[in-house]
Amino acid sequence: MICNDVQKLIDYAIKKELITNDDIYVVRNQLMEALKLTDWEENLSECSDETIDEILAPLVKYACEKEIISDTSNSHDLFDTKLMGILTPMPREGVAEFNKRYTANPKEATDWYFDFSKKLNYVRAGRIEKDLKWTYDCEYGRIDITINCSKPEKDPRDIAAAKTQKVSAYPECQLCPENAGFAGYATHPARQNLRPVPLTVNNEKWQLQYSPYSYYNEHCIVFNEKHIPMIIDDEVFEKLFDIVDYLPHYFVGSNADTPI
Ligand SMILES: [Zn+2]
Structure with missing residues (x-):
């Protein structure tokens, strides 16, 4: 069976x-x-x-x-991601496919990449379906409202396990390139099925990936390969324009929270 x-x-x-x-x-x-x-x-x-x-x-x-594995929601997520990681092509294969399509058309590349991320269950499409979404016409225009129901509720047993989790500085954060293929632990999600694609932003190496629990359609994230603080300065505008030059069919914003 x-x-x-x-x-x-x-x-x-x-x-x-x-x-x-x-x-x-x-x-x-x-x-x-x-x-x-x-x-x-x-x-x-x-x-x-x-x-x-x-x-x-x-x-x-x-x-x-x-x-x-133990029967908690976090263990389930760590384990099903481990299984999906076994089916996940190597980064070089995903990057080659993305770049091949990108030369034809950037939208074709992201269409393929979004679909690929869903097939890998990295973008958990089954959970995103649970989100509540509607529009409301108010006096200022139409507002899109989303209630995110896709992030699993914290299991009390997982919270207890997290307290005894050894503190690790690897990967330094969830937006470091070291996350690709990472097994995860009590307080850090498994990412064996994550395959970011590289891009150049402001002459630096950056990467693109989708958000596993998207707040809006094709919600993606671009991040610097270096683990440095997110700040809002003059260069942010250069970076944002580089990103929309690279992906002209996407809208981009910076959610850095330490303006200087
Ligand atoms: Zn980082």
Whole structure:
């Protein structure tokens, strides 16, 4: 039964072109290792139209039942991200695909990249669907209102576990490039399925990624590869214009909170 559930995830990865038939044994073996499976039963799982959340749920449940992970919402997220990381192409592959499409058209590149981020379940589309959204016509114009319901509620057991978590300075923050592929821990999310793409901003190396819990459609983040404070100064305008030059179909803003 569990082999059938694993096979569904492999079928999903092939169908979504995250892996190819050449990758099957490596991916299967790594999934078996994560689930501590020592035997494999060949089966023909009909590739159904189940969502990625529906495919991952029985695997997470199995890991809890077998005490591979603890049964808390944070452990579930760390574990299902670990599984998705096994299916996630290497950064060089994602970057090559993005750049190939970018030369044709920047919008084509971000359309592909957003879809890729959803297929990887890095952008948790199933949870974003739970957000409440509506518009309200007021005397000043139309207001878009969103209530974000996609971030999971904190589990009290996770809060307790976070208190005993050893403090680590790696990665220094959630917007450092070291997050790509990172396993996460009690107070830092797993990012094995994160694949940012590089860009140049104000002659410096920056990266682009989507927000896992978007507040608006195709909500993305651009960040400096260096871990330096966000400040609002004259250069911010150079940076913002570089970003809209690079992605002219996107709107950009700075939410730095330490103006000088
Ligand atoms: Zn940082």
